[in-house]
Each structure stands twice: as C-alpha cells, then as structure tokens.
Amino acid sequence: MSPGKLAAQVAHGAVTAAENTRKRKPEIYRGWLAEGQKKVVLLAEDEEELKGLKERAEREGLEASLVVDAGLTELPPGTVTVLAIGPDYSERIDRVTGHLPLYK
C-alpha cells in the first residue's frame, strides 16, 4: 500500500472503532475524545495475524473491527488491511497488542 492508501484504511478503522465505541461504551468514548483521542499505529505480519488479534481482543472485551478493502484502487477486492481495536484503556489494549512494533 502507498502511504496515502494506508492512511485512508487506518482512518476508516479509526472512524468505525470510534462509532462502535460511542454506541456501546459511551463513557469510554467520551473520555477518549476528551483526552485527545490517542491512537497508535502498529504493524502486523499478515491477515492471519490480524484475525487472531481480533479474536484475542474480543475475548478481552475490547471493541475490534477489521477493515476490508473494496479493491477499487491498489488492492485485490476483499483484502483485509487493518484491525482497529478500542478505544479503551491503554493497559487493556496493550495486553493484546503490546508485542507489536510501531508502524513507521
């Protein structure tokens, strides 16, 4: 993915995560916005890892959404590009993602 395409995919995940959390955990959503809506972009190896992390996040009670690309530009249709977890307390998310490197 080009940097612009990556940014659009991450933004898609962020908006979906925010919207789901606003509906399901409104106090966590409001606190996250009030504290500057922290986001951390991390790198996973492949689609299998993203799906495994999603299951693990859900077992921990975290919101987790996969972004699937429609395939109109750079990628084949149906490519899983991003897993958005949270927003939630950092220490809870770190239990699932703390081992991943920053996406630089």
Place this chain on the structure above:
Amino acid sequence: MSPGKLAAQVAHGAVTAAENTRKRKPEIYRGWLAEGQKKVVLLAEDEEELKGLKERAEREGLEASLVVDAGLTELPPGTVTVLAIGPDYSERIDRVTGHLPLYK
C-alpha cells in the same frame, strides 16, 4: 512524516470530522456512514495552503478541522499536519479540493 505517523494524523482528522458532522449535520453523517464512509487523502504543499483551504471550505459551509501535532514523536510541537474537510456531498467538497493530487 513516516507512513505510520501520517496514518495516525489522517485518522485523527477523520475522527474529528466525523464527530463534528455527527453533531452539526446528523443526516449527512448517517448517510456517509451508510454509504461506506468514503475518504480521499490528498496532498497539499504546506501549512499555508492547508489554512487557505480551511477558510475556503468554511465559506462554502463545509466542516473543516486542522490537526495540530503535539510534537512528541517525529515533528516539532504545533506542526499543522492535516486538514479534514467534511463529510459532505462529494461535489461540494470537490469545489474546494478538486485540484489537489492524490496523496500516494
């Protein structure tokens, strides 16, 4: 900016734009979500251009928010990184941004 940093900044703009539009133009927000929350990431030259585009967007009645980086990682504090416009009807946004190249 690294691609990961760019993605976080764009996501910040997208969530802010979504939240502001949800509050101020709820019908447009719901329509945008229902239609797959389209986003386009475009390239501007510098901070001056972003600020000029923000003024122009606001004169057209569009939501427009600048993202200012706190400067904890790659950038000097206070750097303006992103202008998020919308969500709104494509033809209205294109009037302001239609001349900009895609961010690749």
